[in-house]
Amino acid sequence: MLAQSKLLDVAKASSDIEKLKSKIGVEWQPREYEIGRDMIRRFTRAVGDPSPLWQDGAVAPPTFILAIGFEQFVNDLMSLVPFNTVLMGGTEIECYQPIKRGDVITTIFKIGGLREREGQMGRMAFMTFESSYKNQRQELVAKCRQMIIGY
Amino acid sequence: MSKQLHYEDVTVGGEITPLVKQPTTMQLVVWAGASGDYNPIHYDKDFAQSRGLAGVIVPGQLIGAFLGQMMTDWIGGKGVLRKLSCSYKGMSYPGEAVTCKGKVTKKYVQNSEHFVECSLWAENPKGEKIASGKAMVILPSRG
Numbered sequence: 001m002l003a004q005s006k007l008l009d010v011a012k013a014s015s016d017i018e019k020l021k022s023k024i025g026v027e028w029q030p031r032e033y034e035i036g037r038d039m040i041r042r043f044t045r046a047v048g049d050p051s052p053l054w055q056d057g058a059v060a061p062p063t064f065i066l067a068i069g070f071e072q073f074v075n076d077l078m079s080l081v082p083f084n085t086v087l088m089g090g091t092e093i094e095c096y097q098p099i100k101r102g103d104v105i106t107t108i109f110k111i112g113g114l115r116e117r118e119g120q121m122g123r124m125a126f127m128t129f130e131s132s133y134k135n136q137r138q139e140l141v142a143k144c145r146q147m148i149i150g151y
Numbered sequence: 152m153s154k155q156l157h158y159e160d161v162t163v164g165g166e167i168t169p170l171v172k173q174p175t176t177m178q179l180v181v182w183a184g185a186s187g188d189y190n191p192i193h194y195d196k197d198f199a200q201s202r203g204l205a206g207v208i209v210p211g212q213l214i215g216a217f218l219g220q221m222m223t224d225w226i227g228g229k230g231v232l233r234k235l236s237c238s239y240k241g242m243s244y245p246g247e248a249v250t251c252k253g254k255v256t257k258k259y260v261q262n263s264e265h266f267v268e269c270s271l272w273a274e275n276p277k278g279e280k281i282a283s284g285k286a287m288v289i290l291p292s293r294g
Contacts, residue, residue, distance in 0.1 A: 039185075046185035047216045048172060053228055062232045063219035066212050071187030085192065085202045088211035090238035090284075095231075121203060147238065 016081040017125050021114055028076060028109045033068050035060065035103045043067050060099040065133055065142045066091065068099075069107040073131070076109070081125070081150060089126065089147035097141050104136040112145065124151040155227040158258065158265035158290040167253035167269060170221035174209045176245045182213050204242065211239035214249060214282045218271050221251040222286050229291045233266075237284030243275055250274045253286070265292045 037057030043064050044054045054061050074086070099105065112128040126149055133142040179193045188210055191198040199207045215237045222232050243249055253271040260266070267290055272283040 042181075042185040046178065046182040047213070047220055048178065049216075049220045049223075051220070051224060053223065061216075061219060061223055062235065063212075063216040066216065067186040069187075071189065074188070074190070086190065087192075088239055090236070091212055091215045092234070092236035094234050096233075 017114070017116060017123075020081050020111065020125070020127070023080070024111050024114060026110060030106050030108045031069050031072055033105050033107065035068075035099055035101060035105060037101045039067070040064065040101060058101050062093060062095040062098075062142075064099055065093060065095070065144055068105055068133060069109070069131070073107075073109050073129070077129075077148075077150075083125075083150035085121075085151060087149045089149050091147070092145040094143045095141070097135075097139065099133075099135075099141055103141075105141070106134045108132050119151065121151045124149055155229050156225060156290060158260075158267065158292040159294065161255055161258055161267050161290065163255050163258060165255045167221060167225050167255070167271070169253075170217065170224065170251040172217045172249045172251070174213065174243070174245050174247075174249060176207065179207065179209065179213070179245055182210060186210070186212060188212065206244055209243040209245060209249065211237075211282065214239065214243060214273050215284075217249055217251050218253075218273060218282065218284060218286075221253065221271070222269075222288065225253075226288050226290060231289040232286065233289055234287040235271075235284065236286075237271065237273075237282045239282050241275065241279055241281040243273075243281045248276050249281070256285075265290050 040057040040060045109131045112130045114127045117124050129146045131144045135141050183189050193207055193210050196206050218237055219235055251273050253269045256270050257268040267288050269286045271286055272280045275281050
């Protein structure tokens with residue numbers, strides 16, 4: 001009985017992953033975030049970064065883009081494929097201008113690639129997500145690529 | 152603030168000033184709130200263990216942010232961190248130090264901008280690499 005329900009789960013997971021594959025290269029719905037001073041401060045406090053460059057919350061450190069829209073992104077991903085666990089495999093960011101308090105940042109995520117492998121934890125999906133960040137003047141301020149492992 | 156680093160101060164093979172971080176479980180909770188990464192493997196021990204982990208793990212992206220902090224500390228207010236990449240190679244647990252290190256791999260001038268490329272990594276207390284990556288920065292020049 002147990003084995004059978006496990007088989008069914010695997011079949012379900014595969015069909016969800018197929019669904020995700022069909023979305024490779026397709027941009028998700030853009031989402032907008034207004035950047036407040038407290039968001040920047042909360043971020044630098046979380047990192048434990050005491051640099052005077054960002055202490056007044058006027059300018060964010062480059063890695064702040066990791067926090068913009070991440071929660072929504074994970075929710076969107078999990079609604080496509082309800083993975084048991086997701087692990088971050090890697091991150092790449094490119095920053096073209098600093099993000100400042102008062103900026104309104106529009107994020108667009110898409111799946112850049114996906115491959116599957118049998119791992120210790122069963123079927124694992126190795127996914128690459130690409131995201132872009134534009135400000136209220138439609139200037140590209142940053143790009144990000146994340147490698148995520150779901151199983 | 153420390154003195155501004157210039158392109159002329161940097162030599163290929165030279166070290167980036169290391170940064171030692173001591174992540175705690177509490178920091179992981181603060182990070183969850185600040186980053187929007189609510190994956191329970193970073194704050195719920197039972198959940199983490201049910202997913203085959205030894206305990207809660209430090210989020211890869213927080214280690215990425217530590218490497219970013221090392222770089223922005225090093226390049227100073229007039230330096231620009233253009234690119235940062237890292238891949239997460241091993242698990243890091245709260246209570247263990249994370250030591251960020253790096254080396255200059257390349258320096259060059261392009262379109263009158265002064266670029267420096269570095270290789271970066273983060274180590275656990277056993278000296279094992281838990282993350283490694285690269286950075287590209289633009290520094291001011293004295294020239």
